Structure formats: structure tokens, C-alpha cells
Amino acid sequence: MAVLLGLDIGDVRIGVAVSDVLGSGAHPLCTLTRTNRQRDIIAIGDLVSIHNVERIVIGLPISLDGTIGTQAEKVQKFGARLSEGLEVPVEFQDERFTSSEAEEILDRMEMNPKDRKKIIDQVSAVIILDEYLRGNSVEE
Numbered sequence: 001m002a003v004l005l006g007l008d009i010g011d012v013r014i015g016v017a018v019s020d021v022l023g024s025g026a027h028p029l030c031t032l033t034r035t036n037r038q039r040d041i042i043a044i045g046d047l048v049s050i051h052n053v054e055r056i057v058i059g060l061p062i063s064l065d066g067t068i069g070t071q072a073e074k075v076q077k078f079g080a081r082l083s084e085g086l087e088v089p090v091e092f093q094d095e096r097f098t099s100s101e102a103e104e105i106l107d108r109m110e111m112n113p114k115d116r117k118k119i120i121d122q123v124s125a126v127i128i129l130d131e132y133l134r135g136n137s138v139e140e
Helices: 037-050 072-088 097-108 112-136
Strands: 003-008 015-021 024-031 053-060 090-094
Touching: 003 024, 003 037, 003 112, 015 037, 015 112, 024 037, 024 112, 037 053, 037 072, 053 072, 053 112, 072 090, 090 112, 097 112
Parallel strands: 003 053, 053 090
Antiparallel strands: 003 015, 015 024
């Protein structure tokens, strides 16, 4: 199975998750603090190299009515630049309701707000990647 990297891209942080080599699930990896596009791509490229990633899955923040808004356009543009810069295929996964699902998970864990802020983006990235894995058969 191919190793995939899941990204939850925000304006300030990027939550990162990675699939296991069996393709059976995603695991939180880290949260990147955004600096500028070039450095963000380099940081993601380092993760791609370290984990032998063959595909990147980015959460696409589609509006509740199904339209592509300003934030989704920014994410698509970043994804295109990421694909060009790293020469790794990039796919998008609808991320509607991902943040609320991540909040529910952290509520059940009774995590305090300070710790929650540190991992919410990673949890969202895990959800995005898990949904992608459930909907796609990914082979080497």
C-alpha cells in the first residue's frame, strides 16, 4: 500500500496525518505553523521524504451549500503549488464537518482547551485522511 499524507490547511497552521503502510488508517503526525508558502512546501516536502509518501490528500473546505468559496480556492492553489514543487500527486477530500467532528472527539477525551489547540488540526487531518481511505482503494 502507498503511504499517504493528510493535510488540514489553515491560514495559521497545517495539521498533518500519515497513513500506515497497510492503508488501514491514519495517525496524527504533527502541526506545522505556517510561515510563508515556500517554507511551508519545504516543511511538507521533508515529511514526504521522511515517510516515503506517495500521495498527499488535502482537506477542501467546501461550503455547506456545496460551493467553492475563497478559502477553498486558496487551498486548491496551495495544493497545485505543492504538487508542482514536490512532484507528488495531490488529491482533495471534502472536509465539511471535519472541525466539528474533531471537536467532538476532543470533548469525549475531556481535553483542556490549551492542549486541544495543540492537536485539533492533527485530529482534523486524521479525519480527512481516514475519510479518503474509506472512499478510495489505494494501491502501490
